[in-house]
Amino acid sequence: MSDKNNLSGIERIKTASDGLRGSIPESLLDELTGAIREDDTALIKFHGMYQQDDRDRREERAEKKLERLYTFMIRLRLAGGFIRGKKWIAVHEVAGANTTGVIKITTRQTLQLHGMIKSKIRPTIQSFNEAGLNSIATCGDINRNVTCTSHPGESPIHAQVFAYADKISQFLLPKTKAYYEIWLDEEKIADKTEEEDPLYQDRYLPRKFKIGIAIPPNNDVDIFTNDLGLVAIIENDELKGFNIAIGGGMSTTHGNATTYARLGTTIGFVDTEEKVMKAIYEIITVQRDFGNRSDRKLARIKYTLDRLGVDEYRAEVEKRCGFKLEPARPYVFTQRADRYGWLQNAQGVWFYTLFVENGCVLDDEKLALKTALLEVAKTGKVNFRFTSSQNMIICDVADADKAAVNAILERFKIIEHTEAASHLRKNAIACVALPTCPLALAEAQRYFPGLIAKIEPLVEKYQLQNEGIIMRMTGCPNGCGRSYAAEIGFVGTGAGRYNLHIGGDNEGERLNTLHKESLDEAEILAELDILFAAFKQERKDKENFGDFSYRKYVQKN
Ligand code: SRM
Ligand code: SF4
Numbered sequence: 001m002s003d004k005n006n007l008s009g010i011e012r013i014k015t016a017s018d019g020l021r022g023s024i025p026e027s028l029l030d031e032l033t034g035a036i037r038e039d040d041t042a043l044i045k046f047h048g049m050y051q052q053d054d055r056d057r058r059e060e061r062a063e064k065k066l067e068r069l070y071t072f073m074i075r076l077r078l079a080g081g082f083i084r085g086k087k088w089i090a091v092h093e094v095a096g097a098n099t100t101g102v103i104k105i106t107t108r109q110t111l112q113l114h115g116m117i118k119s120k121i122r123p124t125i126q127s128f129n130e131a132g133l134n135s136i137a138t139c140g141d142i143n144r145n146v147t148c149t150s151h152p153g154e155s156p157i158h159a160q161v162f163a164y165a166d167k168i169s170q171f172l173l174p175k176t177k178a179y180y181e182i183w184l185d186e187e188k189i190a191d192k193t194e195e196e197d198p199l200y201q202d203r204y205l206p207r208k209f210k211i212g213i214a215i216p217p218n219n220d221v222d223i224f225t226n227d228l229g230l231v232a233i234i235e236n237d238e239l240k241g242f243n244i245a246i247g248g249g250m251s252t253t254h255g256n257a258t259t260y261a262r263l264g265t266t267i268g269f270v271d272t273e274e275k276v277m278k279a280i281y282e283i284i285t286v287q288r289d290f291g292n293r294s295d296r297k298l299a300r301i302k303y304t305l306d307r308l309g310v311d312e313y314r315a316e317v318e319k320r321c322g323f324k325l326e327p328a329r330p331y332v333f334t335q336r337a338d339r340y341g342w343l344q345n346a347q348g349v350w351f352y353t354l355f356v357e358n359g360c361v362l363d364d365e366k367l368a369l370k371t372a373l374l375e376v377a378k379t380g381k382v383n384f385r386f387t388s389s390q391n392m393i394i395c396d397v398a399d400a401d402k403a404a405v406n407a408i409l410e411r412f413k414i415i416e417h418t419e420a421a422s423h424l425r426k427n428a429i430a431c432v433a434l435p436t437c438p439l440a441l442a443e444a445q446r447y448f449p450g451l452i453a454k455i456e457p458l459v460e461k462y463q464l465q466n467e468g469i470i471m472r473m474t475g476c477p478n479g480c481g482r483s484y485a486a487e488i489g490f491v492g493t494g495a496g497r498y499n500l501h502i503g504g505d506n507e508g509e510r511l512n513t514l515h516k517e518s519l520d521e522a523e524i525l526a527e528l529d530i531l532f533a534a535f536k537q538e539r540k541d542k543e544n545f546g547d548f549s550y551r552k553y554v555q556k557n
Contacts, residue, residue, distance in 0.1 A: 006294045013039045014141065015203045019176035019195050020046045034070035034118055046142060046204070047179050048135025049074050049121065052114070056435040072116045073436060074099075074124060075138040080148035080165035080213075081109025081386035083133075085377040088384055090131030092374050098124045103370065105359030107429060107481060108210070109221075109386040110138065110145045114436050125183040136179050141204045143172035143284070147226075149215035150387045151339055151353070152395060156346035160239050161215050161232045164276070168211055171277060172284070174200050199284065206291030207299035209284060212388075213242075217334040219508045221388045224248045224263035225482050227301045228283055230276070233269065233329045241271035243328045246283055246313070247305035250479025253297055254441075254493060261484040261511055262302040267314045268325025275323065282320040286313060333507040337427045337468055338391050340418050342402070350402045351385075351395040352409065355418040358430045358445040359390030372412030376405055389429055423468050424459055425452050429482065433475025433492065440475035442492025448473045451521065458528055462536040469545045470506060473498070484511050487546035488528075493518045500527060503550035510546070513554045 013022070022043040027036035036044065041051045053068035061068055076091070083091070091111060095103050100115035116124055128134060138145055148165040152158045175197035180186040189195065213230045214223035223229035227249065230242040245264030252259045270279050283301075290308060292299045305313050318324050340353045356369065363370045376382055376394055381401040385393040397405050409415050418426075431437070433444035452471075459465050472486035483489030489501035489512050497518045504512035516527055531549060539548045551557060 008294055008296050008299075010042050010141070010296065011203060011293050013042045017043055018178075019192075019202075020174070020178045021176075021182065024178075024182050028118065028121070033067060035067070036118065042140075044072075046137055046140035046174070047183065048077070048138040050139060052436045052438060054115075054435050055438070055440075070118070071114065071436075072118065072121055073112055073114045074116060074121075074135050075106070075112045075145075076110050076128070076133055076135055077138050077145055077169065078110045078133075078386070079146045079169035080162050081150050081388075082162075083111075083384050083386075085380060085382045085384065087131050087133055088377045089374065090127065090133065092370065092377070094124055094127045098127075101362065101370075103361040104432065105356055105361065105386045105390045105392060107359075107388055107390060107431070108145050109147050109150060109388055111386070112432075122183055129184055134179070137174055139208075141207055141209075142174060142200065143169075143205075143209045143211060145169070147210075147212040147221045147388055149213065149218050149220055150385045150393060151218060151220065151343070152345045152349070152351055152385075152393075153339075153343045154218045155215050155232075155234060156237050157234060157239055158215060158345065161213060161234075164213055164230070164273075167273075167277070168213075168280060172199070172211075172280075174204070199281065199288075201288075203293075205284070205288055206293045206304075207296060207301075209287065209301070210248075211280070214333070216331040219333040219336045220338060222336070222482050222485055222508045224508060225250055225479075225485055226264060227287075228280060229264050231266075231331055233331060240329065241269055242276055243269050243331070244279060244283070244325065247302040247310075249300045249302040250482055250484050251300070252477045252479070252484075254477055256297065259297055260302075261479060262306075263485070263509070263511055265305065265310055266328045267310060267317075269327060269329050270325060275321075278321050278323075279317065279325065282317045285320060286316050290316075333509065336470065336506065336508050337423075338387050338389050340391075340426065341415075342406075348399060349395075350397040350399065351393050352397070352405070353387070353391060353393045353418075354409070354414055355421050355426050356391050357421075357425070357449055359386075360445065361392075367414070367417055368412055369414065369417075372408060372414050375408050375412070379404060379408070381405065389427070391426075422452075422456050422459070422465060424456060424465070424471060425449075427468060427470045428452060429472040429486075431474045431480035437475060439478060440492065441494055442475045442496065442498060444473045444475040444481065444492065448490075451524070454521070454525055455528060458525065458532055461529075462532045464532060464536065464545070467545055468506065470504070486512060487544070487549070488512075490524070496520055498524065500524060502531065503546060503554045505546045505550070506544050510550065512546070513550075515549075515553060 098120040099113040104112040146165045146169040212221040212226040229245040248264035430444040430448035433440035471488040472483040473490040474481045475492040490498040501512040
């Protein structure tokens with residue numbers, strides 16, 4: 001547990017915030033600056049927003065002695081990445097009116113809008129609210145958006161498992177009414193006992209907390225990168241319960257050897273819904289009570305777990321639950337990549353998975369994706385799901401409506417765009433990075449598509465285009481694009497330079513390893529040429545790139 005005298009600054013801000021209110025209302029009224037007060041920047045995260053500035057324009061603004069061009073990014077809460085068609089239309093409209101217009105699908109199956117100026121925050125949240133959408137607790141030291149295997153065709157009982165994402169998401173919301181009061185003009189509640197929060201209390205968690213649900217054989221959600229991962233155990237088309245894995249997390253800090261990426265450790269199995277919820281709750285209370293509140297770099301559950309030891313952590317959870325976790329049950333993951341095109345689920349309903357490069361929904365000179373999706377939504381016959389690889393599924397399409405939806409997709413060349421993209425490109429993820437992310441050391445989403453265009457000929461040179469290699473890039477070591485869980489991972493170290501990691505497996509059950517440090521583009525391409533040539537010549541039967549590079553370069557045999 002943390003030394004009470006050595007709490008991080010954020011701990012003080014949280015406890016003094018009066019239920020996450022701080023001085024946000026005053027900050028909003030200050031017309032002298034586009035920013036909000038410093039303490040409030042930590043608090044608005046709990047309301048689903050980040051203060052950012054356009055890093056491309058910092059120099060120009062500084063030369064003119066202007067303050068930075070402050071704007072806000074807002075992130076929605078969409079459990080399991082599901083949104084009704086009507087709500088998509090609302091997001092489209094809000095994006096156009098109040099933000100840059102680009103709708104960004106994130107690696108945790110939700111949506112972000114960037115570039116909102118301070119005066120547009122309340123109208124944005126109000127419009128979302130009218131549409132039945134909110135951004136509560138999508139950021140901050142609290143449970144975030146709950147992810148779930150998105151492909152409804154994966155299992156006949158997908159809907160049953162999927163319902164858990166929403167239940168867990170609701171169950172772990174904070175009790176404070178600050179969001180409604182500040183952004184939606186609801187009356188200030190007089191009786192503060194209504195806001196008492198036995199889970200989060202007044203200091204919330206030591207750090208962010210992430211939960212995902214996977215439905216084997218698909219590990220599309222990268223379950224072991226979550227603080228808490230549930231793996232659905234399905235026998236004879238019946239949901240028996242969930243294996244629970246804890247302690248996943250991707251972030252490291254360059255030059256800080258005490259930080260590390262880690263995959264979750266499975267601690268047991270629970271069967272009934274009551275037990276699932278209780279186990280989740282108490283795993284979180286143990287992290288709340290034992291997590292590091294002094295050093296935010298070491299505050300995630302992965303560090304608490306390794307400090308206490310897996311057995312001690314599990315014993316504390318069992319003591320608080322009042323029951324024991326059963327031994328984990330067997331299952332197999334065989335895939336992680338999205339399945340593109342039309343597929344039908346067990347109930348005969350259709351869904352179409354389309355490729356959205358880096359999750360950026362916009363209209364450009366090549367593709368009018370945003371307009372196409374609006375037209376599809378306006379048919380009133382579809383809903384949407386987002387995948388953890390930043391793609392989109394048009395779902396719940398009845399047999400009778402499929403032709404009409406397909407015609408729109410064809411007219412806007414969405415099908416052609418999805419089919420034409422290489423496997424390498426479709427399996428790739430890049431995080432946002434520049435210009436909005438304040439932590440970016442290098443480009444990611446603006447650079448990766450161009451780099452992939454230079455890697456594709458190498459893949460073709462060695463006839464590896466059907467290998468389904470999973471390649472990911474992040475602009476810094478925080479791992480928002482989960483680069484450490486890729487077969488080939490690029491991690492930004494500085495402008496135009498990336499660490500190259502290899503040896504992760506295809507299913508997301510083994511992290512990769514640092515292979516070469518701080519490469520520029522020419523060095524990356526030269527190194528990949530060597531790696532692909534070796535793979536082509538020396539691979540064993542059916543060995544994939546991740547397993548080959550692990551054997552040859554990590555195990556060295
Ligand atoms: Fe992330 C911070 C974007 C998924 C680990 N992440 C950030 C911020 C908010 C930068 C900041 O703190 O000011 C980035 C905003 C950029 C922007 O302009 O939009 C940012 N993270 C993203 C998104 C949008 C990447 C994307 O391109 O999709 C993802 C939003 C997910 C969501 O909908 O909630 C996103 N971030 C992740 C993931 C992947 C995941 O959860 O599956 C990780 C690695 C897993 C993990 O948490 O360990 C991740 N983000 C981080 C970290 C490192 C946390 C740590 O343990 O130290 C930070 C930095 C921090 O929290 O201090 C961070
Ligand atoms: Fe920003 Fe780093 Fe996350 Fe990329 S990985 S979005 S650069 S914090």
